[in-house]
Amino acid sequence: METLIILSYIALCVIVFKVCKLPVNKWSVTTASVIGLFIVGWIFLYMAMYQPVSRMARLYSVTTPITSQVEGLVNDVYVKGNEQLKAGDPLYQIDPTPFQDEVNRIQSDLKRTQSAIDYFQAELARYQKLGSKGFSSQEKVDQVKTNLLKQKASKSEYQSQLQLAKFNLSKTLVTAPTDGYVTQVALRPGMKSRVVPFQGNLTFVHKEDKQLFAAFKQAPARYIKTGYPAEVTFNTILGHAYKAHVVQVNDIFAQGAVSASGQMTAPEQSAQQGRILVKVELDNPDLVKDMPLPSGTDAHVAVYSPKWEMFSVVRKVILRMQSWQNWLFEG
Template sequence: MDLLLILTYAGLCVVIFKVFRIPLNKWSVPTAILGGVIILGSLLLVMNYNHPYGKYAKEVYVSIPIVPAVRGLVVSVDAMPNAPLNKGDVLFKIDPRPYQLKVEQLSAQTFEAEQSAKQIQAQLELAQARQKQAKADRDRARQSFSRYAKGSRTKGVFSKQEVENRRQLYLAAEASLEAAEADLRRAGFAHESTIDGVNTQVLQLQKQLEAAQYDLERTVVVAPMAGMVTQVALRAGVMAVPMPLRPAMVFIPEQENLFAGSFWQNSLERMKPGFEAELIIDAVPGHVFKGEVVSVLPAMSEGEFQFGGTLVSARQLSTHGRAIAVIKLDADWNRYNLPRGVQGKMAIYSDQFTHVSVMRRILLRMLGWLNYVFPMK
């Protein structure tokens, strides 16, 4: 851009010298050169600082790697490349038979566990009835033993052998009651092994069944949102694996058009959100897109370091970083039908020395016209 300004001044000087027939001597030529140095130098300094220019600008967008949640053979690829998709549209399908069999197996186990839970209730009721019967038998044996013991002491009606037999029957009934109570406690513990009223074994199998059903549903991979897939290489018969480092597809969601440009750090004070910005695109020669600065990224990768086993070298610190500004366009970008990621050049106009911004606007448009011939790098 600076070269364009110098060439413009040189052309203007040539026209003035020719039209006004100014002689080329030791006074006129140095005056034109010195005047150009002073005028252009001042204008360039004011313009470059207050209205920064980004030589490298590019549309930035987010892509989503489509990684299947389950492993299996791909049986069909339903998504058409570069065609619009809605949220929930099928991208591809994985063979569901192994997961369907797992669901059926767990369904049978869950039903069996539910029946076993009902048996636990019946066993508890049976244990309660046995405990009552054992208690009644114990009470009856105790009464009989007391009657025999009293009769033997007072009237001598019963012999010691008969009293001993009754005592043994009473002790046996007492032991039977203790066994029945132990069975009742065991049945009670089994019956009380619940979470929110559901048997723990049944609940465990239900959760396993839900997980299996979830895996079965994930055999149909759908679009996470509106967008499209591109460069689709997936085909039926490929083994799809849930590995983040090897996605099956790349999905590009619908999103607003944002452009990022790199700028020298000396103009950071003149790059603030809300400032006017203009953009030229190599793919649209002669057209200037207007927008505004959305943000200036708060961190630069050149100063980044992470936890690790190596030290930061001086060479890394000597790397000159560039600030990144993000702008949002005002015009309807979609009518140009351009692929995402196109490149161009960007200029930001601050609120300082606004009259000098006219020169930046003219130079930016001249660069846009040059795109008809070849893009300036």
């Protein structure tokens, strides 16, 4: 587009020189060149500031690393890659044998404890009856009460252990957290599932709308506001520009984030200039509903500020021309 504008200006100069019969000398040519440089530079400077474009835009989907809450060997894997799932559908099964044994053991301890409670309750009633007739001492009654309280305390502890054991047993079957699908399934029976945060056995993609984020340079980003109109071109859909609008301008980017640690932040470690993330939504998403737009697709996003709006025409032409260039350079 830059070349097209320059050639158009050169053609205009040739016409003016021919029609007006201006003398062609170093002064007239220099004057025309300086005026051309000023006009072209002015157009592109204001267009870059008030009608900015980002060539670092991409579609994103939220994914969840699926890991288990208990460790064990995987017995079965029920899912296949990219098949739609409902929330609660089984993903894979961990060997439940040791967890079932733990439940059975605690249930046996509970039965034994309950039998002891029944025994000491009967004994307490018997000694209290004997004590009322003077055939038993208060010390013996207190001893039976103490044993009864110990067994009741043991029962309460076993009940808590049983709840945890049943919970662990239920978690041997790993299920889908929401509607969505699992992609790139590499999990196989015989592998061990470990409880490691953010290092899952599967990658779960949630069934929700993809999000489009564009990274703008800091200087022109200050003219981008929520609600401004925009246009988007995708690398997988050549020659088409889709109307959109800005829905969010992030107030922070990676270079401005500080987290608690034992080390101080050195400015030299963040030498690369950060870009401001802008979230964009299509005005009519149904237009791309059946288009090949997987998450990770690259895009170009242009935002149109109301200032110097006349330059948005130039930006729109450049945006479409760059979209068609993919036929030539990436075919």
